Amino acid sequence: MTAAKEILDAMKTHFARAAKAALFAAPVLLLQLAPAFADDAPAAAPKLDSGDTAWMLASTALVLMMTIPGLALFYAGMVRKKNVLATMMQSFMITCLVTIVWMICGYSLAFTTGGAYIGDLSRFFLGGFGDGWDQAFTLGAGSANPTVQTIPESVFMMYQMTFAIITPALIAGAFADRMKFSAMCIFIVLWSILVYSPIAHWVWSPIGFLGAGVFGLPGAADFAGGTVVHINAGIAGLICALVLGKRLGYGHDNMAPYNLALAVIGASLLWVGWFGFNAGSAVAANGRAGMAMTATQIATAAAALAWTFAEWAAKGKPSVLGAISGAVAGLVAITPASGFVLPGPALFIGIVAGVVCFWTATSMKHMFGYDDSLDCFGVHGIGGIVGALLTGVFAYGPFTATKDAPLGVNVGGLAQFEAQVVAVCVTLIWSGAVTFIILKVVDAIVGLRVTQEEEREGLDIVLHGEQLF
């Protein structure tokens, strides 16, 4: 009995010691194991950053403000009095239509992982949004090249939605004054799905074929949408202008803007909103966002001055419409470059964009005789191309330096320039061709253009049964 008790006591003591030892040893052991474990893990779990998230929420609101009321006022101020409401209605309805399209499938096709050419339908109707709604989002999750973000997917989806909205709204500048409302609605829905989503995926998905690079070239550098938004909308606008034909009386009737004060307010709202567009494209509140904002302000001012002085020299008067058009041209051109270039090149890009777009919008258009009513192609298409190409020249390496590429992923030079040329050409071809096909289909279904009589009377009363006053 005694022997048995002794054994029991010994066991108790032993276990107590062992338990104590284990309690103390465990954290130490874990600490020793931790680094080894971290090395083996693919990456630390992405963390939400409230500062980044706050900035992206604000940026989203700023970019929405660019379309309504910014672009709506900018365009409405430039058309004739009888079409002011119809023009504002286009921006407003495109905002609503694209929101729903984006929710249904646009976002999923553009920004889920999918393949090199298109995303998948895993976010169809934003399915799965309830899982991980408060987690940091990883773009291209499961692919070879995931981009870890510090904001939730809902914020990223909303931010990108505002881009998807403004892009087709820009096209409205080309078909102003003459497109049927029904035709516009169908066109915009199809265009958003068939043109915008694929191109956004090609350029901005980490595995998109233009963003990842083709022909052994570096990936195309498009910080905030030179190709995806502006060249895309610009060439689509040119095709619209060509397919729809000129406005009645183009070239001899007085088509002077109804109220340039509205256009000045609109352009100014665009300028302010553009900080959300460009600085927001850093998807973080960081130094790169600050550099993007810096470049944006400098290029815009430079382009407004360049257009104004070019016009003053060529036509005798520095016009208000010229000044605001120049500012928009500068904003467009710096869009792909912001976040890639330093202030000096931003100044240069602004000046080039101002002078070149002055020439395309005031001379080239009349030379070729197409009626791009509000210069969607002359300002957004050409300004976008100028910006995209010059981004390839001036991209400052350290902005995109990584562990694998210490000199930068996108460095200004011949290779990057060639990558930009490829991205520009692919965008022009895809957007141009598909826009043409969609227009022909819509024309067959409902007809693209109002009747001559309706066009003379004005779209406000004919399409919407209302008048400005």
Add this chain to the structure above:
Amino acid sequence: MKLIMAIIKPFKLDDVREALTPLGVQGLTVSEVKGFGRQKGQTEIYRGAEYHVNFLPKVKIEVAVASDLAEQVVEAIMKAAHTGKIGDGKIFVMDIGRAVRIRTGELDGEAL
């Protein structure tokens, strides 16, 4: 009674009114109008698209006065609206058949 109608440059309106008040003119009617005369139009350019605007904005003044005041009124308008440059406008003088003050029913000279 005479009705004096003057088409003048818009920015001369205040000068004309100030010149007429001391003469005892009790009221006048002003309209914003458009038209052309020898001044012809002007050219506007919007993003390279040139439009020739034929009708220029003018102000039309109508003032009804007793016949003996008419000559002074015409002279005052002429002096006040004069710049010496093309487009200063014109003055027309017409006879008035009848005048009625709506509130009281007073007639002709009483109504002016």
